Amino acid sequence: MxxxxxxxxxxxxxxxxxxxxxxxxxxxxxxxxxxxxxxxxxxxxxxxxxxxxxxxxxxKPRSDFLEDLGTYLVSHPNMWRIRRLLRFGGADLEEFLESLGDLADRSRLAIPDLEVPAFKVETVDGTRYTLEWEATVDGFEHVLLGCLRGMADDYGALAMVECLDVSDRPGVRAVEIMLLSTSYAAGNSFMLAGDR
Amino acid sequence: MTSTGRDETVELSSRVIDTMLPMHLRFDETGKIRHAAPGLVRLAGERKLVSRDLRACFEFTRPRGIGEARELLSMTGRRLKLRFREGRSVRMRGLALPMGSKDGGILSLALDLGELRDLGGAPLTSADFSQTDMTVDMLYLIEANSAVMAESRRLIARLDGAKTEAEAQAFTDTLTGLNNRRALERVTNRLVAGNEPFALSNIDLDYFKAVNDTHGHAAGDHVLQAVAATLRAATRATDTVARVGGDEFVLILHGMVDPDLIDETARRIIAGIERPFFFAGQTCHISASVGTAISTRYERPDLDRMMADADEALYASKWAGRARHSIAGEAHPLGRTAHPATS
Structure with missing residues (x-):
């Protein structure tokens, strides 16, 4: 690892x-x-x-611990670098979710040997997104849930994020994001340069 | 679908051009700025652009000194370099092109590489860049790169600290804090390589085993530490003091090759070691025998050879009744007796 x-x-x-x-x-x-x-x-x-x-x-159940870890990664002040790098993905949560399809490429540019799953991002109507990937690390979906919930807060959006049951497709993991409001709260500011 | 081969004129609304080139301005034939796109307005901040002369707002550094509308339009296709005249001189690159049938033109701008880190000090957002422009990705890379570099530097600093510590440990005798045999080898190799004269004295404690047997190992350790302190006090800071075995010590006296001076040092040491040590309410008496080899008496000094000769001299001291100092190659140890034999 x-x-x-x-x-x-x-x-x-x-x-x-x-x-x-x-x-x-x-x-x-x-x-x-x-x-x-x-x-x-x-x-x-x-x-x-x-x-x-x-x-x-x-x-704590392992899944809860991993989810808390995910939220910590994108919201704790000490982790500001991760949050900032993720915010480069898009100006709002929709754009951010769409950008997750490029996350593996993006992180490879930063750290070539870090293995980030290749996400497949789908949306039917722009409010319900599904994220699919091939499971490599056990429990990763819980970390992702925490990250996504944290990022929704960061963008000031109200979203429900849940694991999808894809047990009929071996090796596949999926989460679903329901966007309830994109301007629920003010969100945190993100300047391209200078607001560290 | 294919190029017609001639320069076809297409109509684009101002908003379309603003979206495609968020950092451009348009000027008329007199060089007056007629329009500035939103990204450029935000970059300019308090600097006024519209209705002013191009040359009043920008200094062209390549080609130097240009700025008239006619000159700019004659540079079509060339990379221009320019910067703001007012406030911070933010450097930009530019491309000037004629606008349709009118006499004015369009000047498309981008931040120079060196300004990317803080975006020329302007509060730009991703909306100020075209979706096809990779500037924002460059910013992401700069930031990711500096994060990784920061982490690497931290790792290197930690490894460097660990290395220094390990080296210090590798050359130190943990009980006494003196140098160990490895450090001794390093020092003598350096002296031999640098052709520097020195004396090597082997010191062996007398009656130390009795202290250990009678008073226990804690007392023994205490005595060794006290001996180390005596050796340090009796030598100069430039000398090397090492513990190379249970109760064996080696001194490297740098630059000291005069037998009388060496002898004086050895006597001082023996006298210091013969002073009683107190430990846990008990008094311990020990002494020491010393044997010395002097580097200038060798064609090519070598640690093993000198150690062997100093050992031989040391045993001569022991045979002569302990508490003495002998120099290798000098016939009679009795001549250098620290004080009369006690046995």
Missing amino acids: HGLINRSIQNFVQDVYGEPVWAEVTAAAALEPRTFEAMLTYDDDVTSRVIDVTSARLK
């Missing part, structure tokens, strides 16, 4: 639950050294062990 992913989990636990919880997690997961480097690569089972240990420690 790319170190960025592991490092994000570490930052999430440290920023939201504090250093002592991270110390407990690393001890329980037998993680040595006790910190992840964003620019290195780690074995996949290290990542899933840390996720299991942390969700157990926080007494």
Whole structure:
């Protein structure tokens, strides 16, 4: 797993639950050294062990923990860079959702070895969007749910985001976004340059 | 569908042109600005453009000094370089083209590469760029790139810190904080390579085993630390003090090849070590024997050879009754006795 992913989990636990919880997690997961480097690569089972240990420690289902992680990634002040890079995708939530089809290409430009799923974005009427991809990482759909909910808030839109049941299509994952209002709240400002 | 081969005139509304080229202006035959597209207006900010002369608003740096309508239109197809005259001199590139049948023209502008980082200081949004313009993607890349660079720099800084720490550990004896054998080798190699003279003294503690056996290892460790402090105090900052074995120490006395001076240092050390050490209410007495090899007495000094010779001198000191200093190659250790034999 790319170190960025592991490092994000570490930052999430440290920023939201504090250093002592991270110390407990690393001890329980037998993680040595006790910190992840964003620019290195780690074995996949290290990542899933840390996720299991942390969700157990926080007494949360794995899916809830992953969803909170997703929201953290796009909304916490320390993660401003991620939020900004995502906001380059579009001026409003619709444009942003459409841009998710290019997300894999975009992130490859930034970090060539980061594997981002190739999303297929479909909409019938501009208010109901579906996002489909081939599952590679277990539980990723929950992180995505959290991200999308966070980004809808960031754009000041009101949206319902849910996992779609696609169990009849092996290996496929899908989420659905229902846009209820695109100007529900003021949203956060995004300037192309200068508002970090 | 295909080109007709002649320069066909098409009609485009002002709004269509504004959408296609959000950063353009149109000028008349006198060079007066007649229209500025919304993106350019936003870039200009407080600077007025419309109804003013082009040359009053912009300084053309390539080709230098042009700016009359006629001159601009003769540059059709060439990249122009210009900047705002007022306020911050935001650099731009431009392309001037004639407008239809009238005598004026259109000047399409874009920010120069160097202005992209902060967009010339203007509050531009993606709406100020055409959907086919890749400027916004460039901005994304600049930002992504600087994020990745920042992370890489942090990693490098952490690795560098870890490396320095590991190196320090690799060359340090953890109990006493003195240099270890590896550090000693590094120092002597450097001195030999630089052809610098030095003396190498081997120091072996006498009666140390008795301290360990009688008072325990904690007392032994305490004595070793006290000996290290004595060695540091008896030598100069430029000298090298190393612990190379349980109770074996090595001194490298830089630039010191005079036997009398070396002997004086050795006596000072032996006297310091013979002072009683106190530990947990108990008094420990030890002493030391010293053997020295001097680099200038070798054709090509070499650590192993000098260590062996210093060891031989050290054993001569021991045989002669301990608490003494001998120099390799000098016949009789008794001549350099620190004080009379105690055994």
